[in-house]
Amino acid sequence: METVIILVFIGGYLAITLEHSIKIDKLIPALVMMAISWALISLGIDDFSQWFDSTKHNLMENFGVLGHEEKMHLMEETLLHHLGKTAEILVFLLGAMTIVEIIDYFDGFSTIKSAVNFNSRKKLLWMFAVLAFLLSAIIDNLTATIVLISILQKIVKDRNIRIWFAGLIIIAANAGGAWSPIGDVTTTMLWIGDKVSTGKLFIYLFIPSLLCMVVPTFIASLLPTFKGELELQADDNKPKNRYSSTMLFLGLGAIVFVPVFKVITHLPPYVGMMLSLGVVAVFAEIYSNSKFAMSTAHIDDHHLEHSSHSPVHYSLSKIELPSILFFLGILMAVAALESLGILFGFADGLKENIGLIGTEPTGTVVSDLVVLLLGVGSAVIDNVPLVAASLGMFSEPLDNQLWHFIAYSAGTGGSMLIIGSAAGVVAMGMEKIDFFWYLKKISWLALVGFIAGAIAFMATRAIF
Numbered sequence: 001m002e003t004v005i006i007l008v009f010i011g012g013y014l015a016i017t018l019e020h021s022i023k024i025d026k027l028i029p030a031l032v033m034m035a036i037s038w039a040l041i042s043l044g045i046d047d048f049s050q051w052f053d054s055t056k057h058n059l060m061e062n063f064g065v066l067g068h069e070e071k072m073h074l075m076e077e078t079l080l081h082h083l084g085k086t087a088e089i090l091v092f093l094l095g096a097m098t099i100v101e102i103i104d105y106f107d108g109f110s111t112i113k114s115a116v117n118f119n120s121r122k123k124l125l126w127m128f129a130v131l132a133f134l135l136s137a138i139i140d141n142l143t144a145t146i147v148l149i150s151i152l153q154k155i156v157k158d159r160n161i162r163i164w165f166a167g168l169i170i171i172a173a174n175a176g177g178a179w180s181p182i183g184d185v186t187t188t189m190l191w192i193g194d195k196v197s198t199g200k201l202f203i204y205l206f207i208p209s210l211l212c213m214v215v216p217t218f219i220a221s222l223l224p225t226f227k228g229e230l231e232l233q234a235d236d237n238k239p240k241n242r243y244s245s246t247m248l249f250l251g252l253g254a255i256v257f258v259p260v261f262k263v264i265t266h267l268p269p270y271v272g273m274m275l276s277l278g279v280v281a282v283f284a285e286i287y288s289n290s291k292f293a294m295s296t297a298h299i300d301d302h303h304l305e306h307s308s309h310s311p312v313h314y315s316l317s318k319i320e321l322p323s324i325l326f327f328l329g330i331l332m333a334v335a336a337l338e339s340l341g342i343l344f345g346f347a348d349g350l351k352e353n354i355g356l357i358g359t360e361p362t363g364t365v366v367s368d369l370v371v372l373l374l375g376v377g378s379a380v381i382d383n384v385p386l387v388a389a390s391l392g393m394f395s396e397p398l399d400n401q402l403w404h405f406i407a408y409s410a411g412t413g414g415s416m417l418i419i420g421s422a423a424g425v426v427a428m429g430m431e432k433i434d435f436f437w438y439l440k441k442i443s444w445l446a447l448v449g450f451i452a453g454a455i456a457f458m459a460t461r462a463i464f
Contacts (some may be wrong), residue, residue, distance in 0.1 A: 001044035002340055008036050011334060015378070016330075019419075027322045030329030037336035038079060039359035045071045052341040054081055059341050075339075082335035088192050088270050089185075089331070090324050095273035096182065099251045100143045102284050107241045108248030113151045121161075122228045128152065128165055129217040132172035136423075138252050141177035141184050141411075143170055144340070145423040149430050159431070164225050166427045167442035168217055171415045172448055174422045175212040178411030179205035181259055181269070185422070186387040186410045187326065192269055192389055195403040198259045204404040204460055212412050213455035214446035233336050243287040247280075256281050262401075284311040325421070327384060334388035371405045372454060375413025379420035383410040401461050408457055415446035 012033030016026040041048075051063040051074065066074070095265065112131065116124070128148055136144035148169050156162045177184030181191035181198050188195045220226055261272030288311045315372035378386050387410045396402045414421030418428050418438040426432060 001040060001047050002342065004341065005037050005040050005336065005340070008033050008040070009337060012333065016187060021438070022442070025322060027326040027329060030326050030333065032217060032329075034329040034336070035331050035334040041073070041336060041340070045075055048340060050079075052339050054078065054338065078339050079335075082339070085193070086328060086331045086335070088268050089189055090327060092188065092192065092270040092273050093185070093324060093327070094319065095270065095277040096140060097143070097253060097319040098312070098315050099255055099277055099280050099314070099357070100139050100147075101318045102280055102311055103247050103251040104147075104318075105284070105311045105315055105347075106247040106287065107244045107409055108251065109147050109151060110241075111245045111248050112147075113154060119231070121230050123230055124156075125165060125226050126217060126222055126232060128169055129172040129213060132169045133176035133213045136173040136176035137180035137183040138255055140182060140188075141173040142422040142426060144176070145173045145427055146430070149427055153430075161225065161230065163431050163433050164220075164441070166431050166433060167438060168220055169444070170421065170424045171216050171442070171446050172213045174412050174415045174421050175209045175449065178212075178408050179209040182255060184407075186383050187407045188269075189331075189384070189387055189391070190407050194398055195391070195400075196407060197395075197399055198263065200399040201404065201407065203464060204401065204457065205408050207460055208408055208453035208457040209412065211456045212259050212408075212449040215452040216449040219448065220445060233340075245305055246376045247287065250283055253281050269409040281312045284315075287311075289324050330384055331388050337389070338391075368405070368458070369456060371402070371403045371409050374406065374417070375409030375450060375454075378410045379416035383414050383421065386410055386425045405457060405461075408453060409450075412446075412450050412453060416428075416443050416450065420444075 012029040015022065015024065015029035019026045023111055047067055049064055051071075052058045053060050063071070063074075132141075132144055132148055136146065138144075139147070140354065149166055152162055152165055152169070156165065174184070178187060179202060181187055181196070187196070187201070191198070191201070255273075257276055258269055258272040261267070261275065262269050265271070301395070303328070374386055387406065390406050390410075394402060414424065416426040416433055418433060424438075428435075428438075
């Protein structure tokens with residue numbers, strides 16, 4: 001039965017990887033393999049010889065002697081445990097996405113666009129790279145990429161030039177998301193799972209992540225594409241929302257407040273995110289002019305679209321629910337493999353059979369090679385299940401350097417292929433970037449940045 005479950009997982013995994021070839025949204029195979037995996041566990045519960053205790057992070061000693069009813073009860077408790085842990089991540093993401101959409105409702109990101117008053121390609125490249133690096137640490141790399149490419153489309157006229165900028169935005173956004181607990185889904189998973197803390201994450205990963213962004217951007221700035229000046233788009237002359245700047249800084253500040261709330265209260269991050277969402281929503285409702293727009297005789301299309309919605313309801317309708325369902329499916333499918341002890345056994349096999357080249361101060365031996373391969377693997381297949389699997393494979397304590405290296409590798413390794421990260425996939429869709437164009441023009445820059453950051457991490461690890 002274990003073999004069948006593994007085959008179901010591999011089949012679903014391949015369907016996710018080949019999403020663009022088979023034209024089936026990746027959330028569908030994720031949900032199907034999750035449901036089938038747990039159904040097979042339930043049907044064959046008496047055939048399994050081992051069970052993984054997620055709370056103690058070890059295999060149960062007496063699972064084989066338990067009766068059928070006891071095993072079913074244990075399975076239900078385990079399923080509920082994993083659903084709870086997964087829900088923490090999903091509710092957190094829902095809150096963050098809604099805040100960003102509220103900012104966009106008030107046209108908050110136009111404040112960034114208005115700051116562009118030059119047409120030097122090199123300056124524009126550095127501005128977007130730095131913005132992607134910083135914004136992704138606050139509003140996550142996926143959202144930062146969407147925001148910046150949307151701004152880019154309003155500034156840069158020539159698409160052939162624009163896709164070069166988009167490629168470097170992907171690298172910078174993924175690098176920026178790695179050092180922040182709210183910057184990337186995988187880093188958020190490690191943070192919520194009590195594997196990394198905010199302070200240590202910054203200490204170990206800020207410089208490696210910075211180099212992962214700076215090195216490719218510097219090399220790109222020397223290429224012919226980024227020399228000279230650029231023809232900019234004409235201003236659309238749309239009336240600016242009077243609250244756009246206020247909502248931008250309020251929304252970003254509310255998201256940044258979440259790690260502070262966790263440190264002060266020791267409550268799970270999603271609680272702080274719900275508080276932040278509530279505060280932003282209150283101001284959004286106060287600032288909303290929808291009631292006045294309804295009574296105005298002359299209103300434009302933009303006002304008409306918003307007039308029948310409260311800002312919060314409108315923002316909730318715009319969030320990426322397919323991504324939320326995908327995370328639910330993939331995390332719960334990985335939890336099925338973890339519960340059967342498959343991931344735990346796989347980790348032991350890695351430790352025994354692969355050359356181990358890194359030793360932590362705590363005495364726990366880890367393989368830098370395995371983590372680097374995980375980073376490369378995240379470019380080929382989704383990094384969310386890879387990190388979810390690593391959570392079940394390793395039992396190192398909070399802030400062990402293994403977790404920080406996993407956060408860096410999984411977060412930045414996806415930049416090496418355009419399908420390797422959520423930021424890359426959304427950029428691919430927004431600008432219709434060809435897979436092989438990216439492979440030829442951008443992938444080598446991402447690889448150089450990834451290696452530079454990995455070397456910097458090893459140096460930082462030796463110091464601290």
